[in-house]
Amino acid sequence: MAETTTLSSPRHPYADTLADSDYDSSNSIDGGSSMETDPKHLHSFDYSNANILEDGYINQRSNTRSVRNWWSRIMTVRSRRKQSLEEFRGKEDGDADVGRGLLTGTSNPRSRQIKNGLFNYLVFGGISGLGILCILLVINLTLGLATMFWYGDVDTVLRNWGKPGTGTEGLAWYPTDFTRDINPIPCHSHNDYWRRVPLFDALRAGCTGVEADVWLYDDDLFVGHNTASLQRNRTFQSLYVDPLVQILKQQNPQTDFYNGTSHGVFDADDGKSLVLLVDLKTGGAETWPWVLKQLEPLRERGWLSFVENDVLHTRPITVVGTGNTPFNVLTQNSTYRDAFFDAPLDQMWTPRHTTPEMKDWPDMDDSLPGERLVEDEGSAEEVLPSTTSSNSANTVSTATPSNHGQGMTGVSSNTTFSPLNSYYASVSFGKAVGRIWRGRLSGRQMKIIRGQIRGAHERGLKARYWDLPSWPIGLRNHVWDVLVKEGVDYLNVDDLRGASKQVW
Structure with missing residues (x-):
């Protein structure tokens, strides 16, 4: 085997x-x-x-x-x-x-598949979104271009208005359209020459008062806040007189229907007079005659407010002298004058007169500024250096008639202010009312303001406070609101935009 x-x-x-x-x-x-x-x-x-x-x-x-x-x-x-x-x-x-x-010996392809799927989703999703956005932009552009060729009858008239051959050649211009969309407001453009465009910035905001500081040098009037700011081409004539002449020419066209000179600078209120406040910085006796001389282009066309035989005639421009303007020189012509004085408001405080029917009126809350107060007028009199007598409401007593400055130059002890010789009644707010603490006016300050405004109105003058607080903005707006509610006639402002938004 x-x-x-x-x-x-x-x-x-x-x-x-x-x-x-x-x-x-x-x-x-x-x-x-x-x-x-x-x-x-x-x-x-x-x-x-x-x-x-x-x-x-x-x-x-x-x-x-x-x-x-x-x-x-x-x-x-x-x-x-x-x-x-x-x-x-x-x-x-x-x-x-x-x-x-x-x-x-095994791998985990599932995580890689998830990552690859998320990456593909983001990439192709982004590309799809951009594609859709491009399509929408193309459609929008196409429709926009189509509207340039497809428009109705109204659009045809608007597009061709004023063009030759349409029969509207002379209709595209409105005769008095310079200020047609501007509503005048009672504000005064303080230091108007500081504006980027003097005079016109104030008119665009609706201000009915402008201010020019003038200096007499070499037989001409130069405009500026101080001598360092003076320039040969910035004159009273070039910045204010000549532009006002051109504006009023346009506002008063000579046609078959109109041949007057009374139309003012504001088309919305053609009867409103524009106040041109001229603040003399050099000697009043020497400077004032030059002011009157350079106003001749406005005077000869009948555009200056004037007093003749004790009758006031209001015209498109009202000239007011302040600063070193001498009251005695301004009023020396008793039969005719076309300029007015800026009176001292702090010398016009007047107590409230209580009539018999007012005795039983209920007391008003005096805790808030701007509200009616139960006035103890004696407390306001204590802070004034001199006051008026209730028996002589139009007389201002001054201890030093030779003082210079606003409302004091050329004023005597028996000077009487009225609409026939004055227009404004002005004073520095800080000097007359004092400093504001805790963001509100005290009862004493309110009584001062009311007494001064009351005194100016009894004399027929326009009350104006200058040197108002400008900061903080909330405090400034509060003071503006109080003054407007209390009846001040012109609000002295530096911020034109803020003033144009004020509720008047």
Whole structure:
């Protein structure tokens, strides 16, 4: 009996798996001879010999089917290991998912799929959004261009209004359109020459009063706040007289229907007179005659308010002298004059007159400024250096008639102010009323304001306070509100925009 040599093999590490796949250890590969190859360890990653797994040997007698199943499983393991090796070499940053695939032989493509999907969504979503936006912009531009060629009859008239051949050549110009959309308000443009465009900025805001500081040098009147700001081309004539002549010429066209001179600078209120306040900075006796001389272009056209034979005639421009303007020089012509004085408001305080029917009126709350008070007029008289007598309401008593300054130059002890010689009654707010504490006017200050405004109105003059607080803005607006409610006639302002927004 011939000996049969059986080739034994150590236990394969995938023996259990191969057994589950119908692997039959009793069968051998046809040929009956054994084949021996060098064993190589799996962890060497050398797969040049595909028939070896670690130290195990393959039985050559295995049937073809079993070998194929075993071989396919081996190749699956090898492919997984190869993939893990490539991931390890491609990602040296120690990514957790790669490390997990290297150890377990599996990768986590789901996280990469989510990231790739989110990236694609953002990219293609952004591109789609931009595309839609471009389409909408093109449609909007197309419709806009279409409206340039498609318009109705009304649009045709508007587009061709005033053009030659349309029959409207002479209709495109409105004769008095210089200030047609401006409503005049009772504000005075303080230091108007400081504006970017003197006079015109004030008119655009609706101010009915402008101020020019004049200096007499070389037989001419120059406008500026001080001598450092004076320029040869910035004169009283060039900044105020000549522009007013041109404006009033346009406002008073000579036509078949109108041949007058009474139309003022404001088309919305053509009877409103514009106050031109001339503040003399040099000697009044020498400077005032030059002011009257340079007003001649306005005078000869009948545009200056004047007094003749004790009758007041109001015209588009009312000239008022202040600063060093001498009252005695201004009023020396008793039959005719076309300029008026700026009287001292602080010398006009007048107590309230209580009539018999007012005795039983209920007392009003005096806790808030601007409200009616139960006035003890004596408390206000105490702060005034000199007061008027109730029996002589139009007389101002002054201890020093030779004092210079606003309302004091050329004034005597028996000077009487009235609409025939004066227009404004002005005073510095800080000097007459005092400093405001805690953001409100006290009862005493309210009585001073009311007594002075009352005294000016009894004389037929326009009350005006200058040197008003300008900061904080809330305090300034509060003072404006109080003065307007109490009946001040002109609000002295530096902020034209703020004044134009004031509720009058």
